[in-house]
Structures are given as structure tokens and as C-alpha cells.
Amino acid sequence: MIDKAAKIGWIGTGVMGKSMAGYLLRSGLSVNVFNRTPSKADDLLAAGARFASAIDVAKESDVLFLMLGYPRDVEDMILDGERGLLRYMKPGSCLIDHTTSSPDLAVRIAQECKRRNIDSLDAPVSGGDIGARNGALVTMCGGEVDAYERVKPYMELYSAQVKLMGSPGAGQHTKATNQIMVAASMIGTVEALVYGHKAGLDLNEVLALLSQGGAASFTMSKLGPRMLKRDFEPGFYVEHFVKDLGIILEEARRMNISLPGTALASQFYAAYMAQGGARNGTQGLLTVFEKLNNTEVRKYDL
Structure with a gap:
């Protein structure tokens, strides 16, 4: 069940990310967004999202979504020694990385999240811009069962299918x-x-x-x-x-x-x-x- 009081963060509002975040907004959730090119978030802001720095988004989020371009972007955004967002996320929150990245990086992120009492899923998607716009993506997840069951309802808002495929890295x-x-x-x-x-x-x-x-x-x-x-x-x-x-x-x-x-x-x-x-x-x-x-x-x- 979706917790309508949960604070949602979304980082990466490109071709697919903006459509996916839009489904969360339309469900009545409070969504904070960040994108390196702020203008790419304009449609979401017009729909009621709030723009904030990546660190502020991380600090406030109960569930934080990423949809970035490259593994190095994810590593810098999440694990960087000074700016990495895991330093700022709340214990008990959950990180969902929709970026198509490397299985090894997904495992490393999961290990660091566990050390900080943060849930995590690697959850790349298939379906492209058409699937994102139509809420018909296929979302393949790697992580722990409890974390998956907790956040699956959010991913179902923009997915035709969501499935846990195994332990961290299995989604990738x-x-x-x-x-x-x-x-x-x-x-x-x-x-x-x-x-x-x-x-x-x-x-x-x-x-x-x-x-x-x-x-x-x-x-x-x-x-x-x-x-x-x-x-x-x-x-x-x-x-x-x-x-x-x-x-x-x-x-x-x-x-x-x-x-x-x-x-x-x-x-x-x-x-x-x-x-x-x-x-x-x-x-x-x-x-x-x-x-x-x-x-x-x-x-x-x-």
C-alpha cells in the first residue's frame, strides 16, 4: 500500500524519468525533484513538484528514486566521499535506482545502504519513452524481499510489471x-x-x-x-x-x-x-x- 504521507524524492528527470515521476505526482504524493539541467523538470514543477538541491532531496526523502545516465553518475551521486547522498539519507528510508548500471555497483551500493540502515533496490526498467509515458514499463528488481514489498506499490504506478529477480545486482x-x-x-x-x-x-x-x-x-x-x-x-x-x-x-x-x-x-x-x-x-x-x-x-x- 502506498503511504500518501511519504515524502518522495526523484533525481533525474530526462526522457523517461520525468514521465515516471509524473505518475507519482498524479497519485497525490509529495515529490521533490532535482536535475542537473533544471529546465528538464519544468513540466513536473508545473504539475506540483518542488525543485531542490540533490542533497536536500535526499535529506527529506522517505523513498528516493534515481534515473541517471551512467554508472559513474550513480557512483558519484550516491557514494562520493563528500557529496554522496547516502551521507544525507535518513535511516529507514529507501533508495531505488532505476538507472541501467553495473551489477557490481548495485551490490556495493546495497552493502553501503545496509551499513547505514537504508533499504535499496537496483531496479532498471524496459519500455523506453513510450512505456514511461503510458505507465507500462517492465521493472526488474534486485534487493531484499522486505524492501521490495515496501516500495513495490510506488513502482506499480508507472509499470505494467514489477518483479523481484533476486538479491542485489539481479535487477541489473x-x-x-x-x-x-x-x-x-x-x-x-x-x-x-x-x-x-x-x-x-x-x-x-x-x-x-x-x-x-x-x-x-x-x-x-x-x-x-x-x-x-x-x-x-x-x-x-x-x-x-x-x-x-x-x-x-x-x-x-x-x-x-x-x-x-x-x-x-x-x-x-x-x-x-x-x-x-x-x-x-x-x-x-x-x-x-x-x-x-x-x-x-x-x-x-x-
Whole structure:
């Protein structure tokens, strides 16, 4: 059950974070927010949130959410010796990190939280900007059962599914598994569109038909139409996906396993970054394959 008297803190109001925090606000909760670029919190402030420094947000929060870009951002924000927010959080409060980060960092944060009598969950999400706006994210958690049960109702406000996957770090491992699947389906989708284009097919009809069959995927049904509209605005930044793939390949080396498909996807996305696509959406990978084939999939008015 949600405690309507709980003070909520949210740090990181970017493409997804602002929508997720918005669901907490609309449920009637008191929400304090911080973002390094304050203007990205304007919509939340207009809806009733209060802007404060990261330290003040941490001091006041019963439940503190993070949605940042990189593991180094999380480490600096939480564990820094002088500015780390764990120094300021209240005993008995809970930290929920929605950032896609490294399992090792999640374990370290959990250990430090336990030492300070603070609950914690690593809780990365899947669904991109569409899932965040529609309150339909899949949230995968790592942590202790008691902490999870306490804060699950808050995460359900913006999630279609919330599940505890195991001990600290398990949420991040589950998200890595998700990204491996996404990477493969993204390459398959863009190759299919280039092939279909060269074969003279109506790609809008192709997507409509094949999304009902065995090739169906989130990438095809949600990002495929964006590709056809040549809409490469970010629902999930390319640079963040490259970060995710780097974490996965590092974990693979640690576990002594080979993931050649993921490594290949990482190289294609590195090429897209080299071509200036770092801040575009991951569906922009289409342009890399167009360049490889000296063609351009025509724009559809959908």
C-alpha cells in the first residue's frame, strides 16, 4: 500500500524519468525533484513538484528514486566521499535506482545502504519513452524481499510489471539480458527494412502484417514505424545503449562466456556514434545499414 504521507524524492528527470515521476505526482504524493539541467523538470514543477538541491532531496526523502545516465553518475551521486547522498539519507528510508548500471555497483551500493540502515533496490526498467509515458514499463528488481514489498506499490504506478529477480545486482543482470535481446532484434529489424525496401515492398504493410506473426517484437511494432517516418528522436539514447552493451560485454568477460551477436551490435552502434548519432534514438541504427548498402529507405507518412 502506498503511504500518501511519504515524502518522495526523484533525481533525474530526462526522457523517461520525468514521465515516471509524473505518475507519482498524479497519485497525490509529495515529490521533490532535482536535475542537473533544471529546465528538464519544468513540466513536473508545473504539475506540483518542488525543485531542490540533490542533497536536500535526499535529506527529506522517505523513498528516493534515481534515473541517471551512467554508472559513474550513480557512483558519484550516491557514494562520493563528500557529496554522496547516502551521507544525507535518513535511516529507514529507501533508495531505488532505476538507472541501467553495473551489477557490481548495485551490490556495493546495497552493502553501503545496509551499513547505514537504508533499504535499496537496483531496479532498471524496459519500455523506453513510450512505456514511461503510458505507465507500462517492465521493472526488474534486485534487493531484499522486505524492501521490495515496501516500495513495490510506488513502482506499480508507472509499470505494467514489477518483479523481484533476486538479491542485489539481479535487477541489473536481468536488464542486461533484456538488452542482449533488444540488440539482436534491432539488427534484424533494420536489415529486414533495407531488404524489403530493395525488394520493392510497401514497408508499412510489411510491418502491419509481420507484427502479427512469429517475427513480432517491440522493436518491430514500436520502433519500426518511427524508422519509416524517419523519426530518429530519442526514446532511448544511442550513447546510453552503447553504455549498456559495454556493461554486458564486460560482465561476459568476467563470466567467461562469448556473446558474439552482442559484440557485433555494439560495433554497429559505435559506428552510429562516430557518425554523430550519439544523442539520437536507437532506431537510428537504420541509417548505418543504409550507408552500408548505399540506399535510403523511403519516408512513409504514417
